[in-house]
């Protein structure tokens with residue numbers, strides 16, 4: 148019997164969550180670097196170059212690739228000959244998560260209760276999947292999961308008569324529906340069969356496979372290839388701005404199921420699909436590395452865009468057309484779901500708002516904590532669609548400019564037309580790259596909301612695209 152102490156587990160987990168969040172996987176980077184060179188669309192090449200530069204910046208500066216450092220998900224394979232000593236394994240993993248997320252200046256993104264939504268402050272608890280396996284080793288795989296892509300994942304209980312065609316159509320439908328919200332290019336993890344929860348776990352586990360790997364079964368290998376071709380023909384492209392690369396891989400895991408059903412779960416992994424692994428044998432710790440070797444010379448060309456100085460006046464806004472690339476300069480105000488909710492409550496109570504909306508832009512973002520010497524931690528855009536419920540009321544009250552990622556509802560588009568506003572998008576997930584554009588940070592309101600507080604960032608040449616202009620035209 149091999150004995151492994153929980154103190155070692157805690158230390159390993161702490162290291163794993165930092166490695167997974169700072170270092171992109173080399174297989175993913177290689178795939179996107181290829182798109183940066185070969186995509187037929189100039190915009191796709193530009194976005195892919197920025198994604199690759201972001202991987203390098205994060206690894207060199209030792210900071211998170213994306214501001215959403217995810218919910219900490221683990222697959223733990225426990226050898227039957229292993230004895231865990233000194234305490235509980237689950238407690239040790241959670242202590243390691245707490246230590247790693249704090250030491251690594253990573254964002255606390257977990258709320259204790261799904262309804263009350265009070266942040267736990269240290270990204271605990273983790274989601275842990277245990278497997279008992281033969282042998283005398285303990286394998287821990289960390290796969291922290293961001294929720295831009297997790298929110299777009301889906302499970303459907305198909306009827307068996309829909310057959311393979313039904314499975315393939317559903318996978319493509321999930322990716323099409325997700326559009327730019329899931330920060331493509333994506334990895335598509337699919338679980339087919341089992342029960343409802345088995346399909347979901349298989350889908351998550353499928354995301355662990357490296358890009359370029361194929362299914363060992365010839366028939367499923369063909370399905371993966373065929374579905375990948377269909378997805379890439381959608382033309383969603385890197386960052387959702389169009390292009391040849393929408394998905395890097397389709398990874399399917401199948402399992403026996405009931406005569407009466409055919410569960411299918413599709414779990415989307417964004418271009419920051421994270422992975423780190425360690426194997427413990429009671430004496431040594433072996434870290435498996437897929438991590439990139441950062442290259443400081445691999446930089447994207449400067450973004451050529453129209454320079455805008457904030458706040459904007461009516462003439463500036465009238466001049467902007469859907470599809471324009473812009474470089475934002477001046478103050479931008481970060482706000483997420485919780486900040487929106489509070490502002491709406493203040494409006495309902497007739498209270499004065501914490502800042503004047505006139506000509507200002509709200510940036511849907513929640514940064515990572517700044518390390519000593521940094522102005523701000525990683526800070527990229529979050530999914531704008533989550534603010535759709537709140538935006539029309541804020542637009543009614545004078546807000547004209549918004550910056551985020553993903554799509555807006557028709558109601559928000561109509562509000563934009565009515566009040567002559569603009570919705571900009573930035574590339575999701577390039578948060579270390581974007582943090583360099585931030586020159587100063589001031590807290591404006593709601594400090595108790597942590598990362599969701601309203602902050603005023605002074606930015607220099609922050610790249611963005613006009614996604615909806617004042618007439619409601621949408622960028623391609």
Ligand code: SF4
Nearest residue numbers: 213293295330417576
């Ligand atoms: S890349 Fe996009 S989906 Fe992935 S963690 Fe970051 S914001 Fe979320």
